Amino acid sequence: MSARENILGRIARARGSSAVDVDGVIRRHQRGPIPPLEDNLVKRFGEQATRLASDVERVATLTEAPGVVARYLAGRDLPRRGVCWPNLAPFDWGAAGVEVEARAARGDDLVGITGAFLGIAETGTLMLLSGATTPASVSLLPETHIAVIGAECIVATLEQAWDRLRAERGALPRAVNFISGPSRTADIEQTVTLGAHGPYRVLIIVVG
Amino acid sequence: MQVSAMHFKRKATESLRNAKLQKALEKLQSKFVDGRAAAIAELPNFNDIRDAAAEIRARAIENLDQYLLRFEEEATARGATVHWAENGDDVNRVVADIAAQHGARRIVKSKSMVSEECGLNDFLESRGLDVLETDLGEYILQLAHEPPSHIVAPVVHKSKEEISDLFVEKHRRARTTQITEMCREAREVLRPGFLSADMGISGANFIVAETGSVLIVTNEGNGRLATTLPRVHVAITGIEKVVPTLEDVSTLLRLLPRSATGQSITNYVSVLTGTRGKDESDGPEHFHIVLLDNGRSSLLGTELQPMLRCIRCGACMNHCPVYQNIGGHAYGWVYPGPMGSVLTPTFVGLENALDLPNASTFCGECAAVCPVKIPLPDLMRQLRNKQTERGLRPWQERVALRLWSWMAQRPGIYALYARLAARALSWAGGRKKRLHRIPGASGWTKGRDMPAPAGRTFRDLYRSRRSS
Numbered sequence: 001m002s003a004r005e006n007i008l009g010r011i012a013r014a015r016g017s018s019a020v021d022v023d024g025v026i027r028r029h030q031r032g033p034i035p036p037l038e039d040n041l042v043k044r045f046g047e048q049a050t051r052l053a054s055d056v057e058r059v060a061t062l063t064e065a066p067g068v069v070a071r072y073l074a075g076r077d078l079p080r081r082g083v084c085w086p087n088l089a090p091f092d093w094g095a096a097g098v099e100v101e102a103r104a105a106r107g108d109d110l111v112g113i114t115g116a117f118l119g120i121a122e123t124g125t126l127m128l129l130s131g132a133t134t135p136a137s138v139s140l141l142p143e144t145h146i147a148v149i150g151a152e153c154i155v156a157t158l159e160q161a162w163d164r165l166r167a168e169r170g171a172l173p174r175a176v177n178f179i180s181g182p183s184r185t186a187d188i189e190q191t192v193t194l195g196a197h198g199p200y201r202v203l204i205i206v207v208g
Numbered sequence: 209m210q211v212s213a214m215h216f217k218r219k220a221t222e223s224l225r226n227a228k229l230q231k232a233l234e235k236l237q238s239k240f241v242d243g244r245a246a247a248i249a250e251l252p253n254f255n256d257i258r259d260a261a262a263e264i265r266a267r268a269i270e271n272l273d274q275y276l277l278r279f280e281e282e283a284t285a286r287g288a289t290v291h292w293a294e295n296g297d298d299v300n301r302v303v304a305d306i307a308a309q310h311g312a313r314r315i316v317k318s319k320s321m322v323s324e325e326c327g328l329n330d331f332l333e334s335r336g337l338d339v340l341e342t343d344l345g346e347y348i349l350q351l352a353h354e355p356p357s358h359i360v361a362p363v364v365h366k367s368k369e370e371i372s373d374l375f376v377e378k379h380r381r382a383r384t385t386q387i388t389e390m391c392r393e394a395r396e397v398l399r400p401g402f403l404s405a406d407m408g409i410s411g412a413n414f415i416v417a418e419t420g421s422v423l424i425v426t427n428e429g430n431g432r433l434a435t436t437l438p439r440v441h442v443a444i445t446g447i448e449k450v451v452p453t454l455e456d457v458s459t460l461l462r463l464l465p466r467s468a469t470g471q472s473i474t475n476y477v478s479v480l481t482g483t484r485g486k487d488e489s490d491g492p493e494h495f496h497i498v499l500l501d502n503g504r505s506s507l508l509g510t511e512l513q514p515m516l517r518c519i520r521c522g523a524c525m526n527h528c529p530v531y532q533n534i535g536g537h538a539y540g541w542v543y544p545g546p547m548g549s550v551l552t553p554t555f556v557g558l559e560n561a562l563d564l565p566n567a568s569t570f571c572g573e574c575a576a577v578c579p580v581k582i583p584l585p586d587l588m589r590q591l592r593n594k595q596t597e598r599g600l601r602p603w604q605e606r607v608a609l610r611l612w613s614w615m616a617q618r619p620g621i622y623a624l625y626a627r628l629a630a631r632a633l634s635w636a637g638g639r640k641k642r643l644h645r646i647p648g649a650s651g652w653t654k655g656r657d658m659p660a661p662a663g664r665t666f667r668d669l670y671r672s673r674r675s676s
Binding site for chain 2 (some may be wrong): 006052103104132176182197
């Protein structure tokens with residue numbers, strides 16, 4: 001007998017005859033209790049993201065994003081050079097004085113610029129999907145992560161995010177990465193330190 | 209991991225005398241206990257969410273085989289390979305075989321308590337593989353050759369000075385005790401490890417039946433790195449971690465970080481499904497998921513079944529007056545605190561962990577803070593009963609209990625004995641009404657005096673007050 005048969009056999013014996021309709025349970029997608037949230041989701045998103053140590057800027061149009069990025073990097077003495085997702089490459093980065101390459105990140109890239117599939121207002125969280133044009137490494141390896149997200153992409157809760165994902169993509173991508181601020185550790189003396197293995201800082205630019 | 213739970217009393221005594229440890233534990237209490245309380249207060253409907261979370265976990269456990277089969281089916285459809293392991297040795301063999309199959313030699317690991325159950329690192333190293341722990345706490349412990357003392361904050365027992373000494377010895381860099389600089393140093397030392405690894409090993413906080421996904425919560429980002437960069441990813445987890453849907457996970461995620469560290473959400477929550485797509489530039493090409501039983505299925509259908517709901521947040525140990533005073537190492541295996549006092553005897557044998565179910569004052573705080581409402585004191589009481597039934601307690605204790613039980617069923621004799629004892633102890637307490645020594649309980653009075661009874665029993669006082 002294999003380990004699989006042994007384990008499943010023991011569980012089935014303990015369960016007896018009380019089977020559940022697994023298909024039914026999954027199809028129902030029963031939601032649990034949702035905490036009450038205020039109506040202004042963009043405001044809530046910004047407040048929560050700020051609380052978790054992200055920097056948040058709001059602009060009216062996408063064309064303003066490169067300028068915000070340039071000022072953010074200059075203000076922190078960071079190199080104005082980075083990698084970005086391909087769909088962000090056509091912006092006029094040159095005019096803002098920022099050099100970008102559209103590709104996956106390497107270990108020594110210092111700035112990574114991404115979009116986001118959705119933002120979640122409840123916790124100020126970015127939701128990124130992996131894919132051919134949305135490499136996960138760009139939000140992970142560089143010391144600075146900058147995310148550009150449309151205000152209309154901000155939903156209230158994780159539950160709403162799953163619904164949107166199912167409606168727009170069907171199946172899950174290889175990786176759904178929820179990001180809530182710069183990487184951090186409190187392993188040494190329970191002292192919170194920003195910048196563990198991932199980014200030291202996260203700038204979220206909300207457009208619209 | 210080696211079991212040393214049978215040495216609980218000796219190790220607890222040593223811990224109480226360890227001034228450095230005592231200082232470290234104070235911090236844990238203020239950060240985690242206060243942090244949780246503040247984070248819970250953010251949720252006006254916390255109690256409803258907690259009821260729902262307990263219910264979700266209970267239902268998943270009741271039909272565990274069905275959800276595991278669905279998980280296996282979905283994960284396999286997405287290109288992952290699901291392995292089943294009876295015990296730690298199985299896991300070790302499976303993981304070593306996976307490494308051999310893919311020609312992997314350099315392994316980075318994200319924190320996994322299940323891998324500690326198996327002693328995986330030592331095994332893989334004995335097979336000539338390089339294993340690098342990448343969670344900062346686990347990395348420090350790997351350098352120090354020590355086991356974790358907390359399931360969420362593994363290195364809580366060490367001061368920054370001790371860690372600094374360790375870094376100087378191992379990294380050969382200038383000494384610093386600035387925590388931010390120490391963290392940067394570890395990042396710089398570990399980064400090349402991530403970039404050159406050909407296999408990443410992680411645990412899983414949940415596995416999702418609906419989608420065949422493995423869900424990992426981390427703060428440092430090492431979990432993301434270890435599961436994104438290497439070409440092989442192996443996730444190891446217990447069979448009880450399955451939940452039916454993404455909605456269920458959403459409910460549980462409102463409680464797990466809050467209960468663990470007082471965070472509304474961890475920095476990263478990664479939901480990993482299948483292997484790298486054809487045109488994707490990152491992500492593992494091979495994804496293996498190892499499901500470990502190791503005694504878990506033996507809890508099904510027993511009074512200990514609720515323990516399988518556990519989501520490993522660590523709130524029970526953070527709030528336990530016993531853990532707060534002795535730390536995790538005294539418990540002698542992977543899982544300390546109240547959850548460990550239930551799990552360790554189950555996994556390593558009741559006779560090898562005799563003191564653990566008794567290492568509780570039954571104050572009830574662990575059950576009060578548990579996000580999935582596991583009645584931990586009740587479960588420890590069940591284990592105490594079992595110990596007595598199986599004759600595993602010392603003969604003095606068994607005789608004393610039998611005597612007490614005999615008397616307690618005879619109110620007249622009980623009242624007479626209580627009256628005599630109260631008087632005798634009151635007399636023995638002297639003017640200060642303190643007892644320095646009690647025959648047969650010298651262990652208890654070694655560190656403190658017992659207040660002597662006032663002289664009259666409760667029942668006597670009750671009767672006289674009612675009649676007056």
